[in-house]
Amino acid sequence: MAAEVQRESNLRSFLKAISWRVIATVTTILIAWLVYGDIGPALAIGGIEFFAKFFVYYFHERLWQIVPRGAISKAVSGS
Secondary structure: OOOOOOOOOHHHHHHHHHHHHHHHHHHHHHHHHHHHOOHHHHHHHHHHHHHHHHHHHHHHHHHHHHOOOOHHHHHHHOO
16 A cells, blocks of 8 residues: 655745745855955845745745656656
């Protein structure tokens, strides 16, 4: 008997996107601050990056929900 696979809810994907974006944006701000030596441009870069990559990540997660679980393994193994 095959085990039932649960898909992530929209809310879970949304919350994961937020938590990851906070971590990644802080990292981007710190790197930009080190490169430019000025917090102003670093915050501007971080602000733009947060929203742009938030939406990219969310839609990436939702697209993966369309791919049936095990489909890639079957395609790779040829069965």
